[in-house]
Amino acid sequence: MVFRHKILAVIKALGGFSLAQTFTKRGLQVLCYHGISLRDEHYFQPKLFMHEDTFRERMAYLKKRGYLVLSLDEALAHMNQKTLPPRALVITFDDGWLGIGTKAAPLLKEYGFPSTLYVTTRDVLSEAPVFDVALRYLLWKKRNETLALSSIGLDSETIVLSTADEREHVACRISEFSKNWDDHDKQAMLLKLTKTLGIDLNPDENNPLFRLMTMEQLARLPLGGMNLQLHTHRHRLPIDDPEGVKSEIIKNRAVLKRIVSGPLQHLCYPSGKFHPSQFPLLKKLGIESATTCLSGFNYPSTEHFALRRFLDGENIAQLEFEAELSGFLELMRKLRWTLQGRQNY
Numbered sequence: 001m002v003f004r005h006k007i008l009a010v011i012k013a014l015g016g017f018s019l020a021q022t023f024t025k026r027g028l029q030v031l032c033y034h035g036i037s038l039r040d041e042h043y044f045q046p047k048l049f050m051h052e053d054t055f056r057e058r059m060a061y062l063k064k065r066g067y068l069v070l071s072l073d074e075a076l077a078h079m080n081q082k083t084l085p086p087r088a089l090v091i092t093f094d095d096g097w098l099g100i101g102t103k104a105a106p107l108l109k110e111y112g113f114p115s116t117l118y119v120t121t122r123d124v125l126s127e128a129p130v131f132d133v134a135l136r137y138l139l140w141k142k143r144n145e146t147l148a149l150s151s152i153g154l155d156s157e158t159i160v161l162s163t164a165d166e167r168e169h170v171a172c173r174i175s176e177f178s179k180n181w182d183d184h185d186k187q188a189m190l191l192k193l194t195k196t197l198g199i200d201l202n203p204d205e206n207n208p209l210f211r212l213m214t215m216e217q218l219a220r221l222p223l224g225g226m227n228l229q230l231h232t233h234r235h236r237l238p239i240d241d242p243e244g245v246k247s248e249i250i251k252n253r254a255v256l257k258r259i260v261s262g263p264l265q266h267l268c269y270p271s272g273k274f275h276p277s278q279f280p281l282l283k284k285l286g287i288e289s290a291t292t293c294l295s296g297f298n299y300p301s302t303e304h305f306a307l308r309r310f311l312d313g314e315n316i317a318q319l320e321f322e323a324e325l326s327g328f329l330e331l332m333r334k335l336r337w338t339l340q341g342r343q344n345y
């Protein structure tokens with residue numbers, strides 16, 4: 001057990017978590033998940049993918065401890081009216097990874113937990129592996145081996161893939177090399193790489209790796225209580241380009257409209273990147289709320305275009321998850337921010 005966990009275990013045993021809950025119970029917590037592993041993705045990127053057993057443990061904890069899981073719309077309405085019940089919580093998912101549909105959605109339905117799935121639509125329509133993530137997975141699978149760049153059409157260098165830095169360096173070179181390619185050419189590159197490295201990205205045809213759900217799969221989710229919302233078309237929201245922002249939201253919304261009957265008015269910033277100068281334009285585009293990757297609880301005074309979330313993943317120990325949910329870590333953040341003299345957290 002790492003030192004931080006030892007401390008948290010002592011604080012929990014002394015009743016610190018229960019006490020923290022009484023001070024923070026009026027804050028809204030928003031949980032953020034990305035993918036559920038189909039095979040070993042949680043070892044590859046534990047912040048992005050979680051094992052289904054870990055996710056099951058988290059949901060069981062919410063049920064056991066009486067957290068009130070609300071839809072995003074319900075929670076925001078309560079926040080506006082300052083009527084948020086204690087232990088209110090919202091569950092969100094980013095991107096639309098296949099494992100969310102096949103593993104998380106049935107479990108949420110079983111528990112009766114509503115949720116929001118922010119969908120990035122270009123990779124849904126392509127029905128192909130998400131290039132940047134699949135590329136890094138292939139290099140990770142061959143860690144400690146070498147890659148002759150000539151085998152994929154780059155230069156004559158042979159790279160050792162032993163450290164995360166070296167693999168990231170190669171991934172960036174390949175991404176840069178292929179940045180102006182169309183999807184077809186990028187997928188051809190991935191195929192070439194899978195053959196060179198001897199890895200199958202499609203070992204189970206029903207569960208291909210690093211794919212987002214198809215439109216048909218997404219269309220079935222609202223029946224189980226999962227509300228589909230906006231995450232831009234190409235997973236980007238430029239900071240200084242209003243036309244680019246408009247185009248991303250309009251395309252994203254147009255694709256989702258084919259399968260969503262309700263309003264598409266909630267946005268999740270791709271990779272959590274945003275700037276307050278974007279808020280008026282988002283409002284004009286009919287957006288009511290936007291979630292970030294900033295940690296913290298949300299209160300009636302919290303800006304709806306900068307909602308805070310807790311990014312849960314396989315990298316988060318259960319004790320850490322409990323510490324966050326109890327509000328103990330929220331109190332620690334407030335204390336730190338107060339000491340730093342920050343007015344607005």
Ligand SMILES: [Zn+2]
Pocket residue numbers: 094095120231235270271
């Ligand atoms: Zn995303």
